[in-house]
Structure formats: structure tokens, C-alpha cells
Amino acid sequence: MKTLRNYFILTFILISACTIEDSPPLLSIEEEVTGQGDPESLMVLGEKKGNPFTIENVKSALNLLEKKYQKENRRINCSNCSSYLTPTHRYVKFRPQNYDQLAALDLTNYDLWDYPLDVDVQFVGDYYHDPGVGQDGITPFYTLVPYQYPITINVPYDLISEIYLYNEDDGDIQDADPWDPTYPSCIDPTDIKADCPEARKTMINNTTEASKNLDKMGIDRFDLYNLMMELSGNKDEIINPTEQKARISSTNTVAGTIKVKDNSINVDIPLQRVLVKTRRWFKLRRALTNFNGQYSISVNYRKKAIVSVHFTDGSTKLRGINNVWKFWQFAIPIKKTLGEFSTSQLQNVSYTFPYNSNANTNAATQWVAGNTWNTVIDSRNGKLGISGWGTSSLNIWVSSRITQSASAPMLRSVFNTSLLSSAIDFYLLGSTGPIAVAAKKILQNLSPDITLRYSNSANLIMNAAQIKESIYHEMAHAEHYSLVGNNYWIDYISYIVANGGYGNKNSSGSGRIAVAEAWGAYIGGLYGSLHYRSFTGNSNAQLIANRLLDNLELQKPSDASISSYWIPRGLYYDLTDTGEPTSTGVIDNVNLYTPAMIFQSLNGGVLSVGQFKTDLLKRNNNLQITQVNQLIQSYGY
Incomplete structure (x- = not known):
């Protein structure tokens, strides 16, 4: 029975x-309709760039720098310095073959990106769809995995390269590693959940350790960075001494305010506790907005960086189904890419999700997601003495x-x-x-x-x-x-x-x-x-x-x-x-x-x-x- x-x-x-x-x-x-229906808002990629952060390229640059220092009679604390370098991360391309694998990949809480991290972006859209998988195929996802962590998920993947990440600016040495598999919900360094301080305490911060090791060797991180860029064909990324001095003394942040339109009362409402992600090359940073919709991420970006909003807080996830998205997009949290911004613009990247009455648009789904998300967060705040759903996912x-x-x-x-x-x-x-x-x-x-x-x-x-x-x-x-x-x-x-x-x-x-x-x-x-x-x-x-x-x-x-x-x-x-x-x-x-x-x-x-x-x-x-x-x-x- x-x-x-x-x-x-x-x-x-x-x-x-x-x-x-x-x-x-x-x-x-x-209220006036905002748009009559938008396209799929897919990213358009340019040419693949030479990756300056591969362990091979970093070692080659360090060998040249060591010889340069020897000619200048500059004292360093190592001999054959490149032999002391080991990769900090793996740059991985996951290729889910079916929806079961796609769902399993989402549940890992890896910091996933649906486009390569070493390719120029010609047009910044909300999503990228790899033409190599066909019109209805599942697009690959890219991420960084700390080198010492095994990849155990049963999803096909390619190891694109082993990479070496460090902070080229002295002011960046305390930046957090962008990935922590033990405490995947602790995605905000200001998070107050009980287990998050422990997560920060035990986090293996490969990038910071790599920076410290270079300092102990007596290697100028700025000099090494420029050689890495030159060898990989990215001369436009080279930092001149004047710019470097300004960068070290600056307190650059990516900051702004995220809101959503309430069309019932014509008021823009702060979007609370939602994830904001930023990226340039492999420098990945993220934070949750506060209850005023504000976010602030301490990071220096050499040039333009991409900023996006994702409807998740690391545990609760808001997904969507509409007539525009590719099927694989149903499985990942709804997101909005705000754009690619210059270093001066990054200090105020703000956005309000507008009302759109046409259900067959990305904009409508994103607007609904914004109002839904705020209501969920508000429901969990222990209103009127009721012990709510709390921090459960x-x-x-x-x-x-x-x-x-x-x-x-x-x-x-x-x-x-x-x-x-x-x-x-x-x-x-x-x-x-x-x-x-x-x-x-x-x-x-x-x-x-x-x-x-x-x-x-x-x-x-x-x-x-x-x-x-x-x-x-x-x-x-x-x-x-x-x-x-x-x-x-x-x-x-x-x-x-x-x-x-x-x-x-x-x-x-x-x-x-x-x-x-x-x-x-x-x-x-x-x-x-x-x-x-x-x-x-x-x-x-x-x-x-x-x-x-x-x-x-x-x-x-x-x-x-x-x-x-x-x-x-x-x-x-x-x-x-x-x-x-x-x-x-x-x-x-x-x-x-x-x-x-x-x-x-x-x-x-x-x-x-x-x-x-x-x-x-x-x-x-x-x-x-x-x-x-x-x-x-x-x-x-």
C-alpha cells in the first residue's frame, strides 16, 4: 500500500x-514594455591567446629573468630557480555528454565558466555556446582546480594546461584563492555562516603561497609578469614601471550596486545576497551583494574585466526554463553578464534588472529571477519571530x-x-x-x-x-x-x-x-x-x-x-x-x-x-x- x-x-x-x-x-x-524580445545573448569569441600562465611559460620566463639578474650582479636566493616552481592549478575543460553529467557537474560547486578563459571576447553576452557541439549539444565548461585536488567527478574532461598563478602586484598578496571544494557555499569572504571562518582558516591558497615563494627567492614579481606576457605574445599586457607604481599604491576594487525593478510600485529594489563574479584571464574573484545590493571586491585588473551576476548564494540556486535558452542552460543558475569594463569603470559597475513583459526573452526571466530571489532571501530572515527555512539549500x-x-x-x-x-x-x-x-x-x-x-x-x-x-x-x-x-x-x-x-x-x-x-x-x-x-x-x-x-x-x-x-x-x-x-x-x-x-x-x-x-x-x-x-x-x- x-x-x-x-x-x-x-x-x-x-x-x-x-x-x-x-x-x-x-x-x-x-508599465511600458522594455523590449519586444531579445536574441539569445550569446557571447562571441575571438582568437585564442597565448597563455602566459602555463607552468612551461612561467619557467621559461624565470630562466630568462635569472640570467638577467646574473648579468646585473643582482643577488637572488636560488639557483636554477625555475626548478622550484610547481603548478598551482589545473586549467580544465569539462565536456558533459548528457544531462545527467551536466547536473553532476553543477552539483560540484566548481567555479564554472561556459567559455574558455584564455580567449578574447569580441561580444559580451550572457552565455556562450560552443559551435563544435552542434545546435542542441551541451557546451563545455571551464574552471580552475587547485593542483593538489584530484578530479573525481564522472564527467569527461580535458586538461588544457597546468598553470602557475601568483599575484603580480605586492598589494594583491592577500587575495583569496577563488576555489574551495571543502566549503563550496562559503563564496563570500564576509559570510557569517558558522563554518565559513573555518573554511578561510583551512583554505589552501595556492596563489598567495606562490607569491610568497617568489618573494623568498628574491624574484621581482613585476619583472617576471612582464617576461611571461612577452614570451606568450601578449606584449599589450606588459606593465610599465610608472603604471606599476600607481597600481601598488592604489586600492582598486570592483564595486557597484545591483537592483531589480518592482514594476508594481515603480521602484528599483536592491538585490540581496546574490553572487557577483569578475574575471580577467585566470584572476577570478567573487562576492555576495549585501542587503543594500552593494558588492565590493578588492582586486587589481590589468585591463578590462568581465562582471556577471549569478542567482545563487552557494547553496540555494535559482534556475529557469524559457523558450529562448538552450536546453543545457536550464541546469545552471540564471545569470546576467553585465559586460566588460575598463579599470576605471570597474569601480562602479551597477545594474538594475528591468521589467520586460515578453515572457519569451532572457530579460523577462532574469527580471522574474530578481524579484523571486529577493523574496526568498527576505523569507529567510526570521521575520516576526518565526524560525524560517534558514540557511538550508x-x-x-x-x-x-x-x-x-x-x-x-x-x-x-x-x-x-x-x-x-x-x-x-x-x-x-x-x-x-x-x-x-x-x-x-x-x-x-x-x-x-x-x-x-x-x-x-x-x-x-x-x-x-x-x-x-x-x-x-x-x-x-x-x-x-x-x-x-x-x-x-x-x-x-x-x-x-x-x-x-x-x-x-x-x-x-x-x-x-x-x-x-x-x-x-x-x-x-x-x-x-x-x-x-x-x-x-x-x-x-x-x-x-x-x-x-x-x-x-x-x-x-x-x-x-x-x-x-x-x-x-x-x-x-x-x-x-x-x-x-x-x-x-x-x-x-x-x-x-x-x-x-x-x-x-x-x-x-x-x-x-x-x-x-x-x-x-x-x-x-x-x-x-x-x-x-x-x-x-x-x-x-
Whole structure:
């Protein structure tokens, strides 16, 4: 029977955005469409450059420099100095042959780039697709792996070269190594997660050690750098003494502010805790934006460097499916390449993700990702004393088409791999064709925890307020799952499958639906209202905040013309507010409870509204017991 129950579960992943049907529409704000559809935004590469950082080239340059020093009677602390050099990193090209390998590569948390690191970029786009793999082939990925770490992943790869990286500027000696396999989520040197200080302490910083070793030998790193560039045919990279002096005394940074447009209120919102990556040659740096959307990376770049934004914080990743991307792009976190910038420009590389109403564009997916990401981060900040999803990782998928509206299936934790196929089939709405086939293969490896379809059949996309309410709602379910565990969640979804939806109030097991869906609606409306209420002086924001609370406050539990009338979406709000409109028929004299009190009474032992009431009163010493009984009775329980 358990196997049969799981099969039913896996044919359904939460119906239609977990949205209670009689929710009033959010305020609709007109905004000019930004673009009518963009191209694939693919990078165009130029000629391959001679790589100055190969161990062979560095040794040749060091041999010449040693002879030069001997002629100048300059004392150095080594003889045959190049023999003391060993590679610091491997420059690797991974060639995933199928979607299973592509997903496995993504899960390594290597610092992956979808274009070679030793080739000129003629046009800076969001993605690169290697023409050698064909139109629908999976493009290779490039990365650096510290020399002492073995490559154990079962994905074909080519060792392009063994390289020697050091910091050519004295001021750069403290730069961090860009890769740490032991603590892959600690991608920001200012990260406050408990394990990150230990990660910094134990990190094998090959680049810094190489720099120190050259100093001990008495080798001028600046002189060696110029010889490396000359020998490899990169004379335009040679640094003159005047420039070098200015570089060492400078405090160069790559910095800026990343935002996303909220088209519901016409305000640019800081994009929080999202990854910003920079690169020139093999000098790779990255950091997370702060809660003001600002980032700052201490690094000197010789010439232009590329800057990009990636929707991940090292653990949670936001991926997407749309009509424009290549299939392999579904598997990697959504990203936006901001461009290639000169050294003076790098000190202020800022960007705002613009609204775009055409779902069939990269820009629309990126804009949706920005609003989704901010809502996820905001949900995890312990609002109102609720112990949220915290630092746990999430796989979040947004889609312009072919998927269910929204859900929190928590597939990675709940479902058996052998039965995952049925779950994905339902998630993909039974779609067929190449896009559905590719999406299914990728989703089977990178199972979604939260999903959002952001467009309808006419390719009209949700506005920012709708995205926020939906994601707050689904994060509330994820939060609830973290409290109740797998068995509760399996039974919750199993009920929905057996009843073809929420069923009715008299269905066996409907109590679980009543308490769980009411929680999603409550947090979706409450958190959304709190967010928009904070924009004082913005009339549109205040209207949206009021509308979100009205959706909770104005429920009429007796209106049986609405199929989900029996789900008490306004109950939890009524436990915390004061008063009630007479039109609803609800008697609300309760006002001393908090969201945290309510959340604790949604534990795994609570399977009905009646059990919720009993648990709530017991935990809080029968606080306002008469008024609570009266309130819940007026909701029909």
C-alpha cells in the first residue's frame, strides 16, 4: 500500500500555485514594455591567446629573468630557480555528454565558466555556446582546480594546461584563492555562516603561497609578469614601471550596486545576497551583494574585466526554463553578464534588472529571477519571530511555460528517486517535445523544492507584487515542511492526489489541507503586506499592502459558492489583529497571539483545525480561550 500511496503522490505536485480561489486580484500597474524580445545573448569569441600562465611559460620566463639578474650582479636566493616552481592549478575543460553529467557537474560547486578563459571576447553576452557541439549539444565548461585536488567527478574532461598563478602586484598578496571544494557555499569572504571562518582558516591558497615563494627567492614579481606576457605574445599586457607604481599604491576594487525593478510600485529594489563574479584571464574573484545590493571586491585588473551576476548564494540556486535558452542552460543558475569594463569603470559597475513583459526573452526571466530571489532571501530572515527555512539549500525553478503555476513540492527530500519520473511528468503538465524531454531529464537530477510559472498562455507575465505573494506563499510551505518533516508532507500531497485537489470539508484528511493552505495564504498576504507597507509615501505600495491584507480579513467562511471556502485563510490573521468587518460573519475578539505562536502550533501532530486550536491554547496557557473558541467556531470549526 505504501508503494501505491507514493505513486499517487508522485502524479501531483500541488495544484495551481496553492492559491485560494477567491483571492481578490492585486493592483495592476501599467508599465511600458522594455523590449519586444531579445536574441539569445550569446557571447562571441575571438582568437585564442597565448597563455602566459602555463607552468612551461612561467619557467621559461624565470630562466630568462635569472640570467638577467646574473648579468646585473643582482643577488637572488636560488639557483636554477625555475626548478622550484610547481603548478598551482589545473586549467580544465569539462565536456558533459548528457544531462545527467551536466547536473553532476553543477552539483560540484566548481567555479564554472561556459567559455574558455584564455580567449578574447569580441561580444559580451550572457552565455556562450560552443559551435563544435552542434545546435542542441551541451557546451563545455571551464574552471580552475587547485593542483593538489584530484578530479573525481564522472564527467569527461580535458586538461588544457597546468598553470602557475601568483599575484603580480605586492598589494594583491592577500587575495583569496577563488576555489574551495571543502566549503563550496562559503563564496563570500564576509559570510557569517558558522563554518565559513573555518573554511578561510583551512583554505589552501595556492596563489598567495606562490607569491610568497617568489618573494623568498628574491624574484621581482613585476619583472617576471612582464617576461611571461612577452614570451606568450601578449606584449599589450606588459606593465610599465610608472603604471606599476600607481597600481601598488592604489586600492582598486570592483564595486557597484545591483537592483531589480518592482514594476508594481515603480521602484528599483536592491538585490540581496546574490553572487557577483569578475574575471580577467585566470584572476577570478567573487562576492555576495549585501542587503543594500552593494558588492565590493578588492582586486587589481590589468585591463578590462568581465562582471556577471549569478542567482545563487552557494547553496540555494535559482534556475529557469524559457523558450529562448538552450536546453543545457536550464541546469545552471540564471545569470546576467553585465559586460566588460575598463579599470576605471570597474569601480562602479551597477545594474538594475528591468521589467520586460515578453515572457519569451532572457530579460523577462532574469527580471522574474530578481524579484523571486529577493523574496526568498527576505523569507529567510526570521521575520516576526518565526524560525524560517534558514540557511538550508533550495532548488528553485522559474518557468515561462510548460510547468505548474507554483508549488513547494520539496522533491529532493520527499520523493524516492525511482518514482521521481511520475512527479516530473505532472510538474511539466504532460508536455511533449524537445523542451519537455530536456527539462524532464534535468529536473530528475536537480529536483525542485519550489516552482513558479510566471506567464500564462498569452505569454503575459506576473507583476512583481504577484511574484512576491506567490513566493512568500511557497516559502511558507517550505517553512512548514521544515517543521513537520517528510511523512506529514507525503500525506499532505497524497490527500490532494486522491481528491483531485483540495476536496471538500467532509473529505477524510481535509483538516491537514485546511491548516496548511491557510498558513500559506496567511504568510503570502502578511509578508507581502509588510514588504509593501515599508514604502511609505508610495501610494501604489500602500494600496497593494491593503489589498493583500483584505484578502485575509474579508474572507466569508460561509460563502459555499467558493469551492475552497472551508479553508480558513483569514483565521491566523484574525488571531493577531483587532476587530472584524461585520460583512464577513466572523466574530473576532482575539488580538493577543503572534505569528510565532501560530507557527509552533502547526507541528506534525496537528492534522485539523480542531487540533490546531487545542495545541495553540495549551502552549499559551489558554490565552483568550473564550474568544479563540468563538473565533474558530465562526469559521465553521
